[in-house]
Amino acid sequence: MENAxxxxHVVMLGPTNAGKSTLLNHLIGQKVSIVSPKPQTTRNSVSGILTEGGAQLVFLDTPGLHHQKRGIAPLLLRSAYAALAQADVVLVLLDAARFAGRPDALAAELRPIAKAVGAGHVPVVVACNKCDLIKEKAKILPLLAAVGEALPGAELFPVSALTGMGVAAMLAAITARLPEGPHRYDPDEVSTAPVRFLAGEIVREKLFLALGEELPYSTAVTVELWDENSQPGLTKxxxxxxxxxxxxxxMVIGKGGARIKDIGQKARLDIExxxxxxxxxxxxxxxRPGWADDPALLRELGLGE
Ligand SMILES: Nc1nc2c(ncn2[C@@H]2O[C@H](COP(=O)(O)OP(=O)(O)OP(=O)(O)O)[C@@H](O)[C@H]2O)c(=O)[nH]1
Ligand SMILES: [Mg+2]
Incomplete structure (x- = not known):
């Protein structure tokens, strides 16, 4: 059939900080997944739904691959790889700028990913992201060659999730590899995640952006109250x-409460x-000492098993 x-489902997989969430938001045209310059920003697999030109793609943004033994990192790693089971297409995302001039280092970074996706018979598309940061474009070619060797059969695209460069071509390649089938979501839906979860994530994003280097990893956000009924037009x-x-x-509260006020204000505007x-x-x-080791709380945060 011509126009079937x-x-x-497109599972987005890649090292932490590669720009997976940024690319997802660009594709969807609004923020469904939070972004920060700090590694391990995404903790839950977040979906973004794109309905375009007869195709409906459900992107799953996974926690970045981060081979660290402590904290919740092993949990995040397992959950990223577990998402692969749902994939009709795997979209591997790499920070090409980090490897400009170092194709061998890129190949090494790709080894565990190649092992994980190689086992399935799912088409693989690779986006070499952050190409806007590579001033000498000649440096992109050796990187693409290294990726091609590590992931034979994959289709490669230099892209920039920030500027949108190359994204349309990448999207066309992904769409062409999707199976035929009826759409499952309303074309207006942008995510399967409840707004309550997304609101908590927005608070966590502002928290990540406001805090120094180490602290974000020992914090979490839970939504305690959601009330849209007691006052019309206002969600408490x-x-x-x-x-x-x-x-x-x-450190979270800041001097005279200034930091938490700022976090709250920025989060409120985004949630509105x-x-x-x-x-x-x-x-x-x-x-909450040891929250990262509390199975019940981890389940509440959507991180439990
Ligand atoms: N210059 C440039 N920066 C980018 C691009 N894509 C993402 N970034 C930046 O890279 C940082 C990480 O982006 P995220 O989208 O949070 O990365 P991620 O892969 O989702 O990271 P985790 O959730 O931690 O695994 C942010 O500061 C983004 O603004 C890009 O194409 N170009
Ligand atoms: Mg992310």
């Missing part, structure tokens, strides 16, 4: 920011944009 509908939301130690509390309504956002900071 296509439907499929309360979130807890969990920190691992008493000494972390003042997402919901299209006024929001009253309250943030509480709670000390």
């Amino acid at each position: 509908q296509r439907f499929g 939301i309360a979130c807890s920011i969990l920190v691992a130690r008493e000494s972390h509390k003042p 944009e997402m919901l299209g309504s006024k929001v009253f956002l309250e943030l509480w900071v709670k000390v």
Whole structure:
């Protein structure tokens, strides 16, 4: 059939900080997955739905691959690889700029990914991202060659999730590899994640952006209250920011409460944009030592097994 509908899941896999969430937001045209310059920003596999030209693609943005033994890193790694089971197409994302002039290092980084995707018979598309940062374009070719060797049969695209360069060609290649099938979501839907989860994620993004190097990894956000009924046109939301130690509390709160106020204000504006309504956002900071080892809490955060 010429114009058959296509439907499929595209699992986005790649090292942490490669730009997976940025690319997903670019594809969807709005923020469904949070972004920060810090590694390990994404913790749950977040979906973004794109309905375009007879095809419906459900992208799954996974936590970045990060081979660290401590904290929640092993949990995130398992969940990223587990998402592969749903893939009709695997979209591997790499930070090409980080490897400009070092194709061998890129090949080494690709080895575990090649092993994970090689086992399946799923088509693989590779996006070499952040090409906007590579001033000498001649440096891109050896990188593509290294990727081609590590992942034979994959289709390669130099892209920039920030500027959109190369993204349309990459999307066309992915779409062409999707199976035929009926669409499962309304064309207006952008994610399968509940807005309540996305609101908590927005708070976590502002927290990640506001905090120094180490602290973000020992924090988590839970949504405690969601009330859109008591006042028409206003959604009341309360979130807890969990920190691992008493000494972390003042770092989140800031001098005279300035930092948490700033986090709250920025998060509120984004949540209002997402919901299209006024929001009253309250943030509480709670000390929960060992939250990352608490199976019940991890389940609540969507990280449990
Ligand atoms: N210059 C440039 N920066 C980019 C591009 N794509 C992403 N970034 C930046 O790279 C950083 C990481 O982006 P994310 O989208 O959070 O990366 P990620 O792969 O989702 O990271 P994790 O969730 O931690 O695995 C952010 O500061 C982005 O703004 C790009 O194409 N060009
Ligand atoms: Mg991410």
